[in-house]
Amino acid sequence: MVLLQFPAGFLWGTATSAYQIEGAWNEDGKGESIWDRFAHTSGKIADGSNGDVACDHYHLWREDVDYMAQLGVNAYRFSISWPRIFPAGTGRLNQKGLDFYRRLVAALRERGITPMATLYHWDLPQALQDKGGWGNRDTAGWFAEYAAFLFQRLGGEIPLWITHNEPFVAAFLGHATGEDAPGLRRPRLAVQVVHHLLLSHGLAVRAFRQIAPASAKIGIALFLWPQEPATDRPRDMAAARRMDGLVNRQFLDPLFKGRYPEDLWRTYRTRFLAPKVASGDLETTAEPVDFLGVNYYTRMIHRASLLDPLLGAREVKPPAKRTLMGWEVYPQGLYNMLVRLKREYTDLPLYVTENGAAFADVAGPDGTVEDVDRLEYLRLHLGQAYRAIADGVDLRGYFVWSLLDNFEWAHGYTKPFGLLRVDFATQKRYFKASARWFAEVARKNAVEV
């Protein structure tokens, strides 16, 4: 056994998002979001469920903060529901919604837990979807206004802010594959949505610099999964490189280099998919941030394939240990991604803003779960995070997805990711073995491997 000691001040946290845990979908003046609408549409969610109640965190938040204190974590990443603050997206404030987050943040701080707030984790006000959603350039401006309002009201109390969670997923699963809200299948629109999401990010960062105290920091959390070739044949390598353009560089380049990847844009242009970009937009998307959030779960492997009309790539899934999501357990990819970010993009501080695993948990008679698979998944990934730090990556924190079993989007409640098990019939929470283990990690600021 070796004890890997993490740097002093390292943040150990858990992550959640509003729609996945809060419930109270129409209480205290909250407006409808695109996820409310989508989950209420029959056939969209695997188990026919929705987030109407979810973990009932809107009512049980005090208890949940107590659980975090018991876990001994020193950070918590959550998201703010835009339609809870502005039910119609713009205009009238819902004071009760703001009060909810203000109380949550105060309770966290009282317990020495650093809040990290995400402004957009996919729950756009339905009223704005009715005006074209993220396909409408105005939505970028409305997002910046919503963000600026929160910087004014909570900027002094929340030291770490994230504009967007995984714009890749919001754009493509929401607007190209239709798996997520708003459930559209319009590839050209999806590409335009990418641009508007990135634009809204830059506008929000600009507002942040004018409003928030200098001690507060802002960044973005990206879906960053390595896209690897099935073989070292040039055509497979080229296919993987194209996928990397779509999944990773499409976001990293405009954020850190102020341009879109040339290869991807050539493809978009020849397929008439290139979005409208106004002059100055790419200066906005590249507005300097303070940190980058990395959401890492697995890698994807591709072969060249003529069957895929857009990028000529087909995903393959060789035998491997996989989670309940079908995702390969591939800890090495976390190290590779962190080191790549430093080499190719930025020396800024990084946070692992999400990492975790769904497994088929079996509750014992006392309600707890001996989730050895999840514990092992986390342990292996932390080993790789440590390696990256040892190799010079400025990694400042690690957030487990997730604090609680919750509503896993189109999978409903069928994919438990929590450190804490939730019995949805009683809303009781139980520490899993991984939670007890993670508490030790946080206490020692070290991981035993």
Ligand code: FCB
């Ligand atoms: C990420 C999402 C998060 C959760 C995990 C499993 O893509 O950001 O909300 O669904 O995957």
